[in-house]
Structures are given as C-alpha cells and as structure tokens.
Amino acid sequence: MVLERDSSLLGYPGETSNPLNADHHGVCKYESPHDPNYITVRNVLKSLVSKSISKSQSGSQSAPRRRRSRDLKAVLAIAEFPNTDYIFFRDQWVHGTNQWIHEEQRFLDWLNPHISSHQILWLKGAAARGKSVLSSFIINSLIERDFCCQYFFVRFADRRKRTLSFLLRSIAYQIAQQLPEFLQRVAEVESEAVDFEAANPRTIWDRIFRSILFKLSPGKTLYWVIDGLDEADNPKALINLLSDIAGSATPIRVLLVSRDTTEIAAGLEHTPNTIFQETITIEGHVDDLRCYVDRELVLPGSKDFREDIIQRILHEAQDNFLVSLMSSTML
Secondary structure (H helix, E strand, C coil), X not given: CCCCHHHHCCCXXXXXXXXXXXXXXXXXXXXXXXXXXXHHHHHHHHHHHHHHHXXXXXXXXXXXXXXXXXXXXXXXXXXXXXHHHHHHHHCCCCCCCCHHHHHCHHHHHHHCCCCCCCEEEEEEXXXXXXXXXHHHHHHHHHHHCCCEEEEEECCCCCCHHHCHHHHHHXXXXXXXXXXXHHHHHHHHHHHHCCCCCCCCHHHHHXXXXXXXXXXXXXXXXXXXXXXXHHHCCCXXXXXXXXXXXXXXXXXXXXXXXXXXXXXXHHHHXXXXXXXXXXXXXXXXXXXXXXXXXXXXXXXXXXXXXXXXXXXXXXXXXXXXXXXXXXXXXXX
C-alpha cells in the first residue's frame, strides 16, 4: 500500500474514496481506456458531471427531490450506499476478462429491450469461478449503456445482506433514484408509518413493488442484477416473489447469479410461462483465468519458463480463480 486510507481523505461531507492500483508516478497515467484505474476515475468523473447536469436541469425542483430521496433512505432503512459491493468487485476486474458474455446469444436476448418484456436469466457456476466480478462487469456495461439498472450483492458474511427484506429495500431505493415518479409515490408511503426495516418481505413487495412500481409505465425497461442468490437466507422466497413481475406494466429483466443448487432450479421451474427464462453456465472460460494468472504471477525467468508455470497453474486450478490465486502467490 502506497498511501494509507486516512491520508487520502480530505474530510469533505459525502466524500468518496476509491483505491487505485498505482503509485505517485502512475496514478494519472493509463495504458488504455480499458485500464481498470482509468475506468474507476472515469466513472467517478461521469457521476460528478451527471449530478451537476441533473442539478442545473432540475432547478427549483431539485431541492424537494433531494429531500424526498433523503426521507426515502430513512423510510427504507438504507444504512449504506448500494454501490459499495459493486465498486469492490468491479475494482477486481482484470482487463480482457468477461468479454465472452457479450457473445452469448441468451444474454444478448436478455439485454435487448425489444425481445419479450419480462425475463429471468440465471447465470450459474461453481464456487470461485469469478461470478461476482462478472456481475460487476455486467452492471458496468448496463450503466455505460445508460440502462435503468439496479443491483444487489448477497454477502454471506454480512447477516443483513443475506435477508430478502434488505435486498428488496435496496432495489426499491435504487429505482427511486432513477424514476422520479416512483420516488414521489414511494415517499408518500412515509405518512403510513410503516416500519419497513421490521416488515416481512411480502409486505415490502406488495406495498412498494406490486402496488406502485408494477402500475407505472415509465417507458424504460428495468434491469435487476442479483448476485450470490445461493447465499441468501431464502432463495426460493425471492423466486416466488419474482413470479409476480409477469403482471407488471413496467418491463423487468432479472439476472440471477449463483451456484447451481436444486433449490434455485426447482424454484425457477415454477415461474409463469409468461416470463421468458434462460440459463447460462459459467464454466470453461480458460482465457479469463489466464489473464488473471498472468496479472497475479510475479516470477523471474524466461518467457518459456513463465509460460510453463502458467500452464501448470491453469491445469491445477480447474477453472477455480481462488486456487489459481493461491498458486500464483505461493510461487
């Protein structure tokens, strides 16, 4: 670590700090527009410009909207910004990896807003296959295309982030930041004095999604990316709720990313036929693993010697990113 976190903060209200893999000489020098450091800085600048433009365009209406947004954050008991986990996994992305997903026809169909209004796509794979990094890559692609995207990373180590209640509240809060009409309607719920933090998931789903979101026609397709579903407390309960999107006036596309479990497979089998459903298996992408090993492997010697070591690691790893990381750091 070149600089401790405390030394990199200025102390301004709402300040955001993101680490870059660079020293003082290279922090402002990028190899290409695909450089992870370049992408991180670009996204921050893009966010600042978007906020500035939004503020100038909204004029006198911006203050009430900000107040409603702050009120909604309190009503939905959102303790941290939803992009925390997204940024964490996005910063682990290695240039050149995950491009294969844009060649998968089933993913392209899910992405296309003109093909079937409601869809569920299940990306499944074994542990340590880079699923969460892939999720962050897909989210970044959606954001760059200016799609209306919401996401949630289920984290087994964080008890709150395993609950369906927190997942739904986070998705609702993100939608409200992008759809002003939805923000206004949900903010009105505050007068009902509903304790959403303590409410069961069905209550949140019925009151926020079925009663409000599903009745709106914003002219936009919503894209939900839910990573780590298998680590949630009750994956089947979420799938049961998602069956209701068939009755939504707002087109909704859902991407579920998880390990292959019988519980999730069985739940998806019972979704309505009106919801188009597909599955993609995340296995066998050796090129991604090679890029990852090549970056992590610090090894002196000739090019042929290095290539031999890389081949041995790839053979032993068997598509497992964690095994490849351990092998690379131990050499």
